[in-house]
């Protein structure tokens with residue numbers, strides 16, 4: 089790699105004094121949770137500008153992975169340039185994909201750095217709200233440093249406005265911090281599932297270390313030491329770090345609270361606890377030995393218990409290593425290697441910026457609408473909380489047909505307002521215009537903890553079945569802003585409970601859908 | 611002897627390629643192969659064959675007995 093390359097096109101690195109300032113603010117910022125009664129979604133991943141230091145907000149506001157709010161508006165893409173890996177995880181079967189960031193079961197198309205750069209330009213031209221390029225595998229990017237950094241180099245030259253990020257298991261991380269800095273990588277995600285080698289030995293059968301395969305506790309010890317060292321080095325250099333953890337019931341679920349504390353004390357910015365995906369058909373060790381994944385309530389309870397400690401991320405989709413589009417959608421089928429190589433790419437920076445300005449206007453309108461609605465909730469002080477599911481295609485609006493939804497976004501409503509708490513992937517209910525009963529059952533199981541489901545449109549039959557299951561189908565807010573509508577619904581709900589028109593019932597648990605996600609248009 | 615790759619099991623992850631001290635491994639038609647003329651079984655470099663140690667699928671990099679034992683001095 090040519091060390092003399094300059095990165096003028098990027099924001100120049102902040103001077104050390106400024107940097108310290110930002111890191112200091114990040115440190116101070118931690119620990120703010122859901123309380124505060126401002127009615128805003130939790131700070132951090134769900135935050136708006138109001139409760140975050142301006143410098144950090146500037147860094148995160150258009151980043152779909154950092155900011156729950158931004159993920160309605162901005163898209164990310166991954167390029168699969170890094171197939172090799174240097175460790176083995178029991179939740180991964182590399183015949184398929186990296187379970188870190190990808191749903192197992194669908195093979196990614198491997199790309200060369202040159203193909204990847206062309207793909208990024210093609211996607212950025214077609215999807216102007218694509219602001220972030222990540223390398224997440226399908227193996228470990230830092231086990232493929234040549235391909236990973238070559239890709240970054242090509243993209244930083246051709247599309248200087250796109251932010252770069254990478255995800256790693258951390259084993260090789262300390263060796264690459266300097267290069268990560270050099271390429272102005274915006275943020276790094278480290279998957280850390282344990283800091284206790286006894287627990288690690290149950291998750292990692294081996295690591296490849298110093299030309300040997302190391303197993304058992306010794307392997308886990310090497311891995312955790314390297315991960316924490318890498319994390320410290322990155323945060324000391326002012327690079328934002330997110331930590332991903334896979335929640336494995338009975339293995340590391342209780343321990344993740346400790347992990348949360350450990351990574352927070354080393355300056356991690358965001359913690360994302362993801363459910364284990366382990367169906368037997370994926371052929372992973374966990375899948376084959378019957379290790380189950382958590383239920384929706386178990387996952388939420390663990391995320392909630394860590395939230396006081398640190399910002400939690402709730403909108404993670406466990407994206408594939410070649411995912412393209414807004415977090416809830418996958419447009420990768422539009423950008424296969426064959427199609428890209430044929431595409432005429434016209435990378436127009438000013439058109440992208442103009443589009444993004446429009447998006448910002450829409451966002452401001454959304455926030456204003458929410459805040460106005462919130463004011464009318466002021467004074468309400470009920471202990472009551474409900475969950476609602478929302479069918480949306482993005483932009484923060486209720487704009488998806490019930491039958492076309494491949495996922496529902498889940499909001500927790502209380503007198504503090506509407507807080508995003510997650511999403512549930514479902515099988516497509518409506519295939520070719522008519523509903524299939526089995527699919528509807530799985531949809532109901534996926535949102536069974538919700539009081540209502542907000543949709544742009546819904547047919548008669550599913551409507552009746554939802555009502556039977558105790559879920560209120562709501563289409564009166566079609567195409568309106570999610571949070572504003574949800575708060576308005578909640579106000580009404582409270583009023584009806586108070587007047588005795590309805591009785592509030594606590595809903596049950598819900599399933600997290602297992603298995604590979606197959607893009608709708610594939 | 612030399613090492614060889616069982617093509618039907620190889621995931622084409624390329625992990626072995628980068629670790630081979632003799633650059634004996636390369637991609638061919640979507641899967642990885644070992645050039646028997648270059649493989650030294652890692653003798654003279656490491657205690658264990660690197661391709662075996664790094665491959666995620668057990669018994670995919672295996673010994674090929676149809677070749678004579680590698681002779682470091684030869």
Ligand code: SF4
Pocket residue numbers: 173174175176177179180181182185186187188225226227228257
């Ligand atoms: S780090 Fe990723 S690719 Fe490597 S074994 Fe673990 S899940 Fe699989």
Ligand code: SF4
Pocket residue numbers: 612613629630631632633634635644648649650651652653659660661662
């Ligand atoms: S045994 Fe060693 S020398 Fe032979 S192919 Fe494997 S890594 Fe290369």
Ligand code: SF4
Pocket residue numbers: 615619620621622623624625626627642661664665666667670671
């Ligand atoms: S490490 Fe194993 S699976 Fe990967 S390319 Fe080499 S032989 Fe194939």
